Amino acid sequence: MKQNKVSSFIILASFVVVLCCSWLLWFFLEKICDATNYENREPSVQPQLTVDNYDTFPKEYEQWFDDSMPFRNNLIKMNSLIDYIIFKKSSNDNVIIGSDNWLFYKSQSDGDPLSCYQGTNLLTTDELDEIAQNCIKQRDILTDMGKEFVILIAPNKERMYSEYxxxxxxxxxxNYAAKQIADYLSETTDLRVIYLYDDLMYAKNSLNYNIFYKMDTHWNSIGAYVGASVLLKELGIIIPDIESNELTISVDSNYSGDLANMLDLNKELSFADHxxxxxxxxxxxxxxIDNDFQSVISYSATGADxxxxxxxxxxxxxxxxxYIGSQxxxxxxxxxxxxxxxxxxxxxPDIVAYEVVERYIGELRSFSVMGE
Incomplete structure (x- = not known):
């Protein structure tokens, strides 16, 4: 019994020492350690105990303590790295750990790519017709304005690299929603619709390079070039095929991306891709001319179309x-x-291209040129 008490005391004392030492070390190392707030929210402010908040004070204090803990980012990163390397487990519910360092996206609130992958979000004929009628309506508005209209659909990464x-x-x-829509629009309307799955899959099987990033939700420059070349061809502009000897594909720097960042391992996992x-x-x-990821990207070119x-x-x-901007x-x-x-x-403009990735394909039902 006495030995158990001694052991418990040692554990408790060790915990207190480590806790106190961490704050002491943080005092000296705070300026050189990463204390950036990477979360999409403001950190909690230290609460003050009052008559009005005595019942919520413990939770508020705990949240503040968690947000201001010394070496917080380092501890989060260490936990993520242990989960990833040792347990092959994701520390973020929206990230799937695949094989060979491939990461995939499964957020239900952001297009639900897993439902797209498993075909659990299929559309009824009425829903397909509603999408078709809206696309025709927008095309007719643009035609009356003297403008061309093209729809470009990109597949999700999960579908392109399902083997991982x-x-x-x-x-x-x-059978899945994007295929349903692309087939329905092609078979029942005269809309100009491009679904890039076959072109991208051909490139994937023909090249010795990946066409999507391993640790990002998006295609890389190679996949993007394929998509651009198909769109340009539809618009009457020919650039060399991705397999052409005219092209040179250069390997640049190591790269991770948004999915690795969601695991807090952006730098640690950059070794796995380029x-x-x-x-x-x-x-x-x-x-x-302009380069705003969330707003406008624009280009001018000399002697182009x-x-x-x-x-x-x-x-x-x-x-x-x-690639598009150069043409x-x-x-x-x-x-x-x-x-x-x-x-x-x-x-x-003279031409309007509506580009949409598979997980956002449902937006074809409601988009409006008039901005309604």
Missing amino acids: MPDYYGDPSE SYSISGYDMHEVQL PRKLYVLRDSFSSAMAP FCSTYLRHRGSYTYSDFLEQD
Whole structure:
């Protein structure tokens, strides 16, 4: 009994010493340690005990203590690294740990890519028709304004690299919402619709490079080039195929990305992948004018196609932007989250391309050129 008490005392004393020492060390090391707030919220403020908050004070204090704990980012990173390396477990519920250092996305509140993968979000005929009618309506509005309209659909990463998904998620469903919509629009309307799955899969199987990032939700520069070349071909512009001897694919720096960042392991996992650059196509002295990931990316080019291209986009167009921008005298890519009809009228393009990735495919049902 006495030995148990001594052991308990030692453990308690050790805990107190470690706790106190961590605050002491933090006093000296705070300026050289990473204390950046990476969370999408403001850190808690130290609460003051009052008559009004005596019942919630313990939880408020605990939250503040957690947010201001010495070496907090280091401890979070260490926990994530142990989970990833030793237990092959994700420290973030929205990240799937695949094989060979591949990470995948499964947020239910952000397009629900896992439902897309498993085909559990299939659409009824009425829903497909509703999407078709809205797309036709928007096309007709643009046609009346003298503008071309093209729809470009990019597949999710989970579908493109399903062989690295954990076995318990099964194989990707052969019938899924993006395929339903692409097939329905192609078969029942005269809309110009491009679904990039086959083109990207061909490139994936033909090249010795990945076309999506291992640790990011997006395609890399190679996949983006393929997507851009298919869109440009639909618009009457030919650039060399990704397999062409005219092109040079260069391996640039190590790269991780948004999924690794969600695990707090952006730097630690960058060894597993690379970014790439592509040269050998006519760049028409392209100049970057605006570069806002969440707003506008725009280019001007000399001696390129005289038409003005307007891309109503999500984040997948960002990597395509330099390739597309090099082929038109004026290219304007506006994120859908910041779109306004007045901005569209001011730009007055000749061509409108609506780019959407698979997990956001349902937005085709409600998007409006008029910004309604």
